[in-house]
Amino acid sequence: MSAVLSILVVDENRARAAIIEDGLREAGHSRVEVVTETAGLVRRIETLNPDVIVLDLENPNRDQLEHFFQVSRSVQRPIAMFVDRSDTASIAAAVDAGVSAYIVDGLKKERVKPILDMAISRFNAFNRLTRELQDARTELADRKIIDRAKGILMNARKLDEESAYRLLRKTAMNENRRLADVARGLVSAHSLLGDD
Amino acid sequence: MPRLDDIRAGYLPLLDSAVLLVAADKGFAEARDVRLILNRETSWATIRDRMGVGQLDAAHMLAPMPIAASLGLGPLAVPMVAPFVLALGGNAVTVSNAVAERMATTDPVMDGPAAAGQALRRIVEAARRDARPPLRFAVVHRHSSHNYDLRYWLAASGIGPDRDIDITVVPPPLMPDALATGQIDGFCVGEPWSTIAVRRGAGHIVTSKAEIWRRGPEKVLGVSAHFAETRGEVLARLILALHDAAAWCEDSANREALAALLAAKEHLNVPESALLPALEGRLETAPGKRRAIEGFVTFHGAKANRPNPDHGQWLFRQMVRWDDATDSETAHDLAAAVFSPASYDTALGRLPPNRESKRTLSENDRPTRLYDVSGENPASK
Numbered sequence: 001m002s003a004v005l006s007i008l009v010v011d012e013n014r015a016r017a018a019i020i021e022d023g024l025r026e027a028g029h030s031r032v033e034v035v036t037e038t039a040g041l042v043r044r045i046e047t048l049n050p051d052v053i054v055l056d057l058e059n060p061n062r063d064q065l066e067h068f069f070q071v072s073r074s075v076q077r078p079i080a081m082f083v084d085r086s087d088t089a090s091i092a093a094a095v096d097a098g099v100s101a102y103i104v105d106g107l108k109k110e111r112v113k114p115i116l117d118m119a120i121s122r123f124n125a126f127n128r129l130t131r132e133l134q135d136a137r138t139e140l141a142d143r144k145i146i147d148r149a150k151g152i153l154m155n156a157r158k159l160d161e162e163s164a165y166r167l168l169r170k171t172a173m174n175e176n177r178r179l180a181d182v183a184r185g186l187v188s189a190h191s192l193l194g195d196d
Numbered sequence: 197m198p199r200l201d202d203i204r205a206g207y208l209p210l211l212d213s214a215v216l217l218v219a220a221d222k223g224f225a226e227a228r229d230v231r232l233i234l235n236r237e238t239s240w241a242t243i244r245d246r247m248g249v250g251q252l253d254a255a256h257m258l259a260p261m262p263i264a265a266s267l268g269l270g271p272l273a274v275p276m277v278a279p280f281v282l283a284l285g286g287n288a289v290t291v292s293n294a295v296a297e298r299m300a301t302t303d304p305v306m307d308g309p310a311a312a313g314q315a316l317r318r319i320v321e322a323a324r325r326d327a328r329p330p331l332r333f334a335v336v337h338r339h340s341s342h343n344y345d346l347r348y349w350l351a352a353s354g355i356g357p358d359r360d361i362d363i364t365v366v367p368p369p370l371m372p373d374a375l376a377t378g379q380i381d382g383f384c385v386g387e388p389w390s391t392i393a394v395r396r397g398a399g400h401i402v403t404s405k406a407e408i409w410r411r412g413p414e415k416v417l418g419v420s421a422h423f424a425e426t427r428g429e430v431l432a433r434l435i436l437a438l439h440d441a442a443a444w445c446e447d448s449a450n451r452e453a454l455a456a457l458l459a460a461k462e463h464l465n466v467p468e469s470a471l472l473p474a475l476e477g478r479l480e481t482a483p484g485k486r487r488a489i490e491g492f493v494t495f496h497g498a499k500a501n502r503p504n505p506d507h508g509q510w511l512f513r514q515m516v517r518w519d520d521a522t523d524s525e526t527a528h529d530l531a532a533a534v535f536s537p538a539s540y541d542t543a544l545g546r547l548p549p550n551r552e553s554k555r556t557l558s559e560n561d562r563p564t565r566l567y568d569v570s571g572e573n574p575a576s577k
Contacts, residue, residue, distance in 0.1 A: 060367045062241035063337050067365035070338065091272070092249045100245065
């Protein structure tokens with residue numbers, strides 16, 4: 001086994017794949033390949049013959065890959081799932097983060113663990129960013145819909161902005177719904193009635 | 197309002213996830229004070245991983261999967277039980293147009309697995325004689341009924357699954373494309389993927405699981421043995437909810453509502469019309485050709501949901517036969533215990549069976565509902 005590990009990152013999400021690749025390079029790994037298309041993946045693995053494969057847990061081709069690792073004669077070295085050589089805590093952390101990894105037989109745990117830990121923390125960071133972005137988008141959309149609902153109320157009920165907002169909030173509290181949901185209901189009812 | 201007990205369950209978007217989806221969507225779980233939180237997954241490997249680390253309490257599983265997990269095969273293996281059978285049948289064997297045409301020259305009718313098997317054998321023998329590469333068939337997972345039923349049928353037809361055929365794994369939604377582009381020559385997969393392949397003009401259905409092994413278990417509810425032991429009371433309520441949901445799924449009056457639920461974007465995300473042939477038991481085997489297949493998919497009725505230890509043993513024997521497991525008396529007993537009906541019987545208020553879950557199927561016994569088994573057989577389950 002060569003001193004430099006060959007690592008393959010498989011992720012259809014290009015941004016996340018790039019983040020993992022960066023992390024690996026920063027950690028001093030020079031032989032890193034990234035595949036973002038799963039078509040022809042098995043053939044790529046045959047050619048690259050990697051020591052470590054880092055893969056999105058939700059990749060739909062995992063059953064196919066695992067079968068290939070088990071039976072294919074074209075894999076020169078047996079490949080096992082990382083969990084065979086990990087502790088329970090890091091297995092749970094990997095599944096939580098959405099990472100799976102496959103490792104060539106004979107690799108020492110100490111060489112693999114830092115790679116896995118890095119992938120886990122970067123997946124988590126990426127997931128957090130995605131969630132924050134999603135939250136920010138939702139918040140923006142919520143604010144827009146609440147503004148429209150306020151406008152409708154101000155027009156229809158001749159309320160000032162503050163009172164319109166208070167009416168919305170009271171309705172939300174009474175009905176145990178989110179303010180934005182009440183606003184959305186109002187806006188869609190209004191547009192259905194067509195007096196826009 | 198009573199407090200609901202949460203159960204997190206994973207499923208793969210396939211026709212036979214119906215009972216779980218219906219239990220969650222049509223109020224059957226809530227009626228038993230269970231909140232069934234469903235997670236759509238993308239592979240059996242992910243279901244196995246999430247079960248292994250305890251992210252899921254239960255899952256839609258290929259019938260051999262809990263046996264494999266209990267035997268410690270593969271990563272993240274934890275002891276599991278299969279306290280409820282979610283579906284019988286539901287799979288079809290589909291071959292490419294080229295293979296179907298050549299099969300038809302041997303036998304244009306091909307009614308049933310025996311005839312289809314002989315027609316396929318001719319092609320396989322010709323390929324071997326001419327030193328052509330073997331036909332390549334795909335299944336969804338090594339530890340799947342698809343794999344074992346396909347192998348059983350091939351072997352019974354005089355075709356060596358390992359010698360004469362190349363068997364690979366392809367995810368169900370990619371099967372029609374793989375067939376259309378010639379990456380594979382045939383596959384065994386759950387519906388609606390054969391119907392979709394036929395409608396796309398990629399192949400013909402030549403036989404089905406319901407014909408190879410009538411009323412054979414296809415998908416089960418898998419739970420960890422730990423969950424079954426520590427949350428037995430909640431599991432019993434889940435079993436009751438699934439029982440009600442299964443009866444609903446089997447009722448032909450609900451067929452269209454079921455197709456609509458399954459077809460939804462957040463579930464299978466396919467046209468409703470792709471699900472109806474399987475639900476009606478009238479498969480479109482080729483463009484313009486329909487064939488009624490008795491009991492093509494069964495969700496409920498005549499003990500369909502009750503785990504049968506003989507089936508566990510039979511599946512284990514198939515695993516041994518094809519070198520996926522090592523034979524031992526202990527392993528045999530374990531496979532029977534995975535399919536123990538005890539939780540099911542307790543939940544339904546029936547007396548648990550008196551016998552222990554031990555080996556009952558002897559070396560030469562086969563389930564009588566296999567297509568090539570006739571006459572009296574002690575394992576007539």
